[in-house]
Structure formats: C-alpha cells, structure tokens
Amino acid sequence: DEVRIFCPATVANVNCGFDSLGFALEGIGDEMVFRKTEGRGVTITEITGDDLPMEAHNNVAGVAGNAMLEGINDDFGVEIEIHKKIRCGSGIGSSSASAAGAVYGINQLLDEPLSNLELTRYAMKGEALASGNEHADNVAPCIYGGTTLVTGYSPLKIIALPPLEKVYVGILHPHITIKTKEAREILPKTVPLADAIKQSQHLAGFVASLYEWDKELFSESIQDMLVEPHRKQLIPHFDEIRTISKENQCIAFGISGSGPSMFCLAFAKAHIDSYLAKSVALYQENGLQVDSYSSRISG
Ligand code: HSE
Numbered sequence: 001d002e003v004r005i006f007c008p009a010t011v012a013n014v015n016c017g018f019d020s021l022g023f024a025l026e027g028i029g030d031e032m033v034f035r036k037t038e039g040r041g042v043t044i045t046e047i048t049g050d051d052l053p054m055e056a057h058n059n060v061a062g063v064a065g066n067a068m069l070e071g072i073n074d075d076f077g078v079e080i081e082i083h084k085k086i087r088c089g090s091g092i093g094s095s096s097a098s099a100a101g102a103v104y105g106i107n108q109l110l111d112e113p114l115s116n117l118e119l120t121r122y123a124m125k126g127e128a129l130a131s132g133n134e135h136a137d138n139v140a141p142c143i144y145g146g147t148t149l150v151t152g153y154s155p156l157k158i159i160a161l162p163p164l165e166k167v168y169v170g171i172l173h174p175h176i177t178i179k180t181k182e183a184r185e186i187l188p189k190t191v192p193l194a195d196a197i198k199q200s201q202h203l204a205g206f207v208a209s210l211y212e213w214d215k216e217l218f219s220e221s222i223q224d225m226l227v228e229p230h231r232k233q234l235i236p237h238f239d240e241i242r243t244i245s246k247e248n249q250c251i252a253f254g255i256s257g258s259g260p261s262m263f264c265l266a267f268a269k270a271h272i273d274s275y276l277a278k279s280v281a282l283y284q285e286n287g288l289q290v291d292s293y294s295s296r297i298s299g
Helices: 062-074 096-110 115-133 139-144 179-185 193-211 217-223 228-234 240-249 269-285
Strands: 004-014 021-037 040-046 077-083 146-151 158-159 168-174 252-255 262-266 290-296
Touching: 004 096, 004 139, 004 168, 021 096, 021 290, 040 062, 062 096, 062 115, 062 228, 077 096, 077 193, 096 115, 115 139, 115 158, 115 179, 115 262, 139 146, 139 158, 139 252, 146 262, 168 269, 193 217, 228 240, 228 252, 240 252, 240 262, 240 269, 262 269
Parallel strands: 040 077
Antiparallel strands: 004 021, 021 077, 021 146, 146 158, 168 262, 168 290, 252 262
C-alpha cells in the first residue's frame, strides 16, 4: 500500500495573528510518499530537492511521524520519501510542510483514525525541532487547508475560518537567511497596552470580515503593530517593497512567518503579477537573488 500526498506551503501570522493565524497556498508545496513496513518507527528512504538529514530523529518529518506512531502505539513502521519543492528557510512553512505532511500521510495509510486537531498536535513536535518552539500557525493550515486560527495552545484549539476565494497572493523570497529561532529571540517579551489593543482589534476585524465578507475591513485589519517593527530590518528593501505593493493596488503586505519571504494580497491577479515583476526588478538591480510566486489561498 502506498499513499502520495501534496503538502502546501503556508503563510503564518498574516500580520494580525502572530503564532495564531495562517493560510495554505495553492500549487506551491512538497510531495511525500508513504509505505507501511514491518519494522517500527519512521524510516526516511529518499529526500530530493534539498540537502536534509535522513536520520528520523534529526528530520522534522521523522520526529513528527515518530511522535504519532508512538502515540497510537501500533505494530508497524512507515517508510517516507520527501520531495522538497519549498525552499528551506524561505518563511513559507518548509519545515511545517514536512512535519504536517508526515502525520497527514501516516493517517491516510491507516484510513484516517486521527482528527485534524490530533494530527496538528503531533506535527507541532516536528515544528519544534526546526524552530525551537511548538507553534501551530503553519502546520494547522497545512493540515486543514484554507485559513486557520489557533484560539488556544493549552489545550490546543483550532478554528477553520471561511474560505477566501476572492483573494490572490504574491510571495517574494529574497535569498537571505533568517533563522526562525533568532527572529523570535529579537522580539520584546512585553508590549505596550495601546499596541496590544490595536492588534486585538485587527485580529477581531480580520475574523469578522470573513464571516460577513467585508472587503474594506479585511484590508484594514491585516496590520502588525507588534512583530514587524522588530523584524523588518532583517529584510532588505522591506519598506520599498511595501510601497510597490501599494502602488500596484495590493491590499495587504507583510512578512510571511518569520521571513525572509513577504506575502502580498490583492483582489486581482494582474495587481499581484505587476507587484511581483517590479519587486523582482528592484532586488535584481541591487544584486540580490529572489524567487517569486503568484498563487491563491487554498479552498
Ligand atoms: N509564528 C511563527 C513566527 C511562524 O513568526 O515566529 C514561523 O515559524
């Protein structure tokens, strides 16, 4: 028996929901293949597309998969092939795709005994290996699809938000390295009350805009008072790229997860494509390599 799955790239935080909000992207993602074996635990048999550890205990897919196999305590092992298409360290959920993919694929092999919430809990173990912290804002949308909100970590609670069919996404990935762990360490431990109030208004506004589709409220709500001011200096030309997004009628712009990728949203594909072309040109003029993707939020 063999199971083959697609594990989508994801955008975490979405400005107004640090460690809480995330969405999955259409068409950008890894592939993974699963087979049941007689032994015990996860064996990674092949990795293509990137140079990642094959030993299960050093690999996010291995760690998440083994946590799940121990949890369900069944009498078999699993072989996993990982075909990476999402660049590691890009900020669009590369490690999360492997962690979420591992538990999702094993669940498919077993005829789906576990819920998405239980799968997310195991996937977070793999995510922790990569980032030093168990957050679910990338793994949850990867498992559930669409847009998800973590409303609690202890106990874990996840809400699948209404689909965002009318929104186009642009991803820009300048080739610099930002480690999630370091991007978390530079954040202040406390925030001013006035900023906390604004941020909670934005997250509430974002959620409300989806239940009774309100274009204007949606666009106004995707702002980050808390994290972006500290992280944006890690990303070259960040403010100039934001200006390009506005000049091209895009409605939201920010850091994807802990960066260096940036996400941009618009109500027309033409706006995203023109924003991407101009932003890529700006990076190239400055001698920086960059990848760009035009996508949608998955349904
Ligand atoms: N919420 C996480 C962060 C996502 O921004 O640090 C990256 O893993």
